[in-house]
Amino acid sequence: MHVARKIEAADKPAFYRELAGQLGGLLAGERDAVANAANLSALLHEHLPDLNWAGFYFLKTPDELVLGPFQGRVACVRIAVGKGVCGTAVARRDSVLVPDVHAFPGHIACDAASRSELVVPLLSGDRVLGVIDLDSPSPGRFDEGDEAGIKALAALYVAGSDLG
Ligand code: SME
Numbered sequence: 001m002h003v004a005r006k007i008e009a010a011d012k013p014a015f016y017r018e019l020a021g022q023l024g025g026l027l028a029g030e031r032d033a034v035a036n037a038a039n040l041s042a043l044l045h046e047h048l049p050d051l052n053w054a055g056f057y058f059l060k061t062p063d064e065l066v067l068g069p070f071q072g073r074v075a076c077v078r079i080a081v082g083k084g085v086c087g088t089a090v091a092r093r094d095s096v097l098v099p100d101v102h103a104f105p106g107h108i109a110c111d112a113a114s115r116s117e118l119v120v121p122l123l124s125g126d127r128v129l130g131v132i133d134l135d136s137p138s139p140g141r142f143d144e145g146d147e148a149g150i151k152a153l154a155a156l157y158v159a160g161s162d163l164g
Contacts, residue, residue, distance in 0.1 A: 053072030097144070115136060
């Protein structure tokens with residue numbers, strides 16, 4: 001049974017190390033990709049302040065992402081590769097950090113409250129399996145420390161789950 005502990009960390013790297021430890025506990029003994037994505041969404045939503053959306057899109061076909069488990073408001077179900085922040089992260093095979101979504105050409109507004117966004121790809125070697133998407137109502141909410149931390153959590157999730 002996972003007991004959520006409030007994370008009190010001295011700095012961002014320590015915060016994400018603690019979060020990675022909690023994720024490790026959640027992943028232990030369970031490899032179902034949807035169940036693990038659901039619990040990671042809940043973990044992110046609970047511990048990261050100032051979010052309005054946290055969740056997954058999976059690359060079900062080579063050219064389209066499909067909505068996975070998330071916490072937040074109802075979201076668009078399908079996103080073409082190359083479109084929006086999520087589709088751009090897939091096309092680049094790299095994270096996309098958007099301090100101001102209004103300044104990102106092609107941003108897909110699922111929740112009008114979103115002002116900044118961080119999308120990190122789920123990578124298995126060179127292959128993109130999907131993305132983790134975080135949205136915030138505050139401009140400039142995410143920085144390189146968040147990007148590094150979420151990349152580490154994404155890698156743990158991929159290693160600990162049975163994904164296509
Ligand atoms: N803003 C994303 C779409 C997904 S929602 O934010 C949940 C994008 O531009 O790809």
